[in-house]
Amino acid sequence: AQKITQTQPGMFVQEKEAVTLDCTYDTSDQSYGLFWYKQPSSGEMIFLIYQGSYDEQNATEGRYSLNFQKARKSANLVISASQLGDSAMYFCAIIFNQFYFGTGTSLTVIP
């Protein structure tokens, strides 16, 4: 069964604008963790941000923030003030015993 869903295969954003990448998940567990990774064209996987299911506040890391809505089972990534270097694939992941990754969203930042 699909555990993580990313419905936006591709997104475009103007430089310096904010963008939201969607992620929904499916679990009956109460305790879980949600992660976002960035994969530039070089292929490396870069950890961006983490949200625990019991965290009361939305996670933030610099220009990255996570809009966590537990009841809706969504964990959208918000990138503020987009930069050209943000162009990459972005993967949402959930941890139970193992990591389940979504299919990814390709983000292109337009100058």
Add this chain to the structure above:
Amino acid sequence: GAGVSQSPSNKVTEKGKDVELRCDPISGHTALYWYRQSLGQGLEFLIYFQGNSAPDKSGLPSDRFSAERTGGSVSTLTIQRTQQEDSAVYLCASRYTGQFMNTEAFFGQGTRLTVV
């Protein structure tokens, strides 16, 4: 080493040959994961090792695929009788799994396998 190391970085093999891909995780990381990523696609889970527990092999696509992890450290993914559809980047990741859930997985640079 400081990060997850995978070797070789690139491998070209003939159809029907066996290949071995190696992953050296970060020291002390008890969890190790193998994923496969085809061009422009997401990460396909293959296998997961956690400490001394039996591995979760539920993602292995066929019995041509196997993996082992020796001494709770280095892991080898073996593909027997390679097929062209096996061509992909194989990613390894490791993670510390103590009492906390909020530890990210660290990925290696991957092995790009091309079956000709």
